[in-house]
Amino acid sequence: MPFPPPTGTFKIDFGGIDLIRSRDCVVFVKGETFEVSVDPAMLASGWPGGQGVRWVNSSTDNFTVTYSDGRFGGYLIWGSLESADQYTAMTGQQLVYGNAVMVAGRGLISTSSYERYTYASRLGGPPFVPLVYTASTPLFFSLRGLWTIEDELSLSGSPLAPALQAGVVAQVPKDVNEFFLGVQTTL
Amino acid sequence: MSGVSPFFANDVFRTRDVVIFVKSKTIPVMIDTSMQTGGWPGGQGVTWLDDPNNDTFQVTYSDGRFGGFLLWGSNEASDQYIAYYKNQPTYRFAVMAVGPWVISTTTFEQYTYASRTGGGPLVPNVYTPGEKLRFSLRGYFTPEDEWTLSGDPRAPNEIFVARVIQPPVPTINNNYLELQSMM
Numbered sequence: 001m002p003f004p005p006p007t008g009t010f011k012i013d014f015g016g017i018d019l020i021r022s023r024d025c026v027v028f029v030k031g032e033t034f035e036v037s038v039d040p041a042m043l044a045s046g047w048p049g050g051q052g053v054r055w056v057n058s059s060t061d062n063f064t065v066t067y068s069d070g071r072f073g074g075y076l077i078w079g080s081l082e083s084a085d086q087y088t089a090m091t092g093q094q095l096v097y098g099n100a101v102m103v104a105g106r107g108l109i110s111t112s113s114y115e116r117y118t119y120a121s122r123l124g125g126p127p128f129v130p131l132v133y134t135a136s137t138p139l140f141f142s143l144r145g146l147w148t149i150e151d152e153l154s155l156s157g158s159p160l161a162p163a164l165q166a167g168v169v170a171q172v173p174k175d176v177n178e179f180f181l182g183v184q185t186t187l
Numbered sequence: 188m189s190g191v192s193p194f195f196a197n198d199v200f201r202t203r204d205v206v207i208f209v210k211s212k213t214i215p216v217m218i219d220t221s222m223q224t225g226g227w228p229g230g231q232g233v234t235w236l237d238d239p240n241n242d243t244f245q246v247t248y249s250d251g252r253f254g255g256f257l258l259w260g261s262n263e264a265s266d267q268y269i270a271y272y273k274n275q276p277t278y279r280f281a282v283m284a285v286g287p288w289v290i291s292t293t294t295f296e297q298y299t300y301a302s303r304t305g306g307g308p309l310v311p312n313v314y315t316p317g318e319k320l321r322f323s324l325r326g327y328f329t330p331e332d333e334w335t336l337s338g339d340p341r342a343p344n345e346i347f348v349a350r351v352i353q354p355p356v357p358t359i360n361n362n363y364l365e366l367q368s369m370m
Contacts, residue, residue, distance in 0.1 A: 019242060028244070029214050106212040106286040108244065135235040136252045168253065170235045176242045184214075184235070184254065184285070186370055 021178045024049030024079045024112050031107035031185055034074065037062040038100050046080035046095065050113030052145035052166070053102060065102060068145030070153040070163045072187050074104035075113075075145075104187065108170060110180040115148035119155050139167035139183060147183060201361050204229030204260045204293050211286030211368070214255065219247040222261075223276050229260040230294030232326030232348065233283060246283060249326030251334050251344045253370050255283040256294075256326075285370065289352065291363040295320075296329035300336045314354035314364060319347040328366060346370075 019026065038047075039056055042065075052068035052075050065073055078085075080095050094100050114133075115122075119142070121129040131149060140163040142148040143156060149169070153161035164187060171182025199206060219236050225248075232249035233256065246254050259266075261276045275281050295314075296303075300323070302310040312330060321344050323329040324337060328349055334342035353365035 029212065108214050135237040136254060168235065170244055170254075171242075172237045172239075174237075174239055176240060182235075182244060186285075 021180050022084045026110040029108040031103045031105035034102045036102045037064040037098055039066040048113045049079040050111035051076045052141035068141040070143050072164050072166050074102040076100045077103050107185045110182050112180050113146050114181040115142050115146050119150050119152050133169050133172040135169055137169045138165045201363050202265050206291040209289035211288045214283045216283045217243045217245040218281050226261040228294045230292035231257045232322035249322040251322050253346045255285040257281045258284050288368045291365045294327050295364040296323050296327045300331050300333050314351050316351050318351045320349040
């Protein structure tokens with residue numbers, strides 16, 4: 001074979017990686033991690049991996065988070081009761097001890113925790129209008145702390161608007177990635 | 188002897204397109220076919236590109252949008268006659284830098300957008316310490332908002348990617364732009 005090989009004839013076959021996405025949040029490049037306490041609301045209802053959270057005041061000397069309402073603190077790397085944790089030592093562990101692992105800073109993840117439908121259609125009822133994710137679009141946390149391309153603080157008329165950009169779309173949800181959203185985290 | 192370290196006499200050998208002073212995060216990425224054939228300098232700004240048939244994190248030249256910048260050029264003079272020669276375009280990968288780096292680079296717009304596209308004499312861009320930088324329409328660091336200047340419907344470009352630390356000066360830094368990246 002001549003060197004360098006003709007374009008397209010010889011390359012690393014990234015397409016054959018066959019990544020098994022068995023968790024809500026798959027990490028490609030890790031950000032900074034913090035051990036945090038979760039508030040009673042989160043303990044009662046649970047959360048998926050990739051859930052956006054924000055800081056909340058606590059009566060104890062613990063750094064405590066709750067569901068993001070569009071504000072940024074970070075995202076939780078593991079869900080409270082993911083299927084991949086069943087029948088392992090992690091089963092219900094975070095809920096029992098009231099702790100979680102929050103990630104902030106620059107990283108690259110693939111997650112199923114993102115908004116599927118526009119804020120307006122979710123609020124107004126059916127029909128639901130799908131959000132169209134395109135590469136390199138800014139990402140925010142929605143009013144319930146899921147990744148979205150909409151600034152829901154502005155759309156809802158919140159005095160906290162505008163939302164901080166928390167990431168960039170690195171890969172759109174599609175068949176070959178099991179409809180996970182690729183996120184480059186930027187905060 | 189005063190005991191003061193003569194930092195000004197550091198004599199950094201700038202033999203690459205990007206010289207790193209402080210390192211931050213790196214992300215290995217696949218490059219698209221246009222970058223594979225066209226090549227790129229170290230410090231090239233890139234943006235994410237989606238391939239519907241491939242589960243791959245892939246980038247292409249930035250058009251003002253952010254993804255990061257590529258640390259190493261596709262065919263730098265320093266890579267000749269070594270094992271790294273054309274390694275990246277051959278295997279279609281690159282190393283993308285994100286976060287707060289401090290670098291010195293040749294990959295910045297030397298001349299204003301108007302003078303580059305207007306056909307007249309080239310007018311040098313003026314870089315000022317502390318000034319915010321964007322990516323140009325071809326992914327080079329620049330102080331100008333080329334979305335606004337080109338009438339791009341996405342204007343204004345408020346995606347700030349870096350700050351100037353030291354402007355390019357031939358006698359001090361071999362005409363490299365020293366900057367702190369931000370995103």
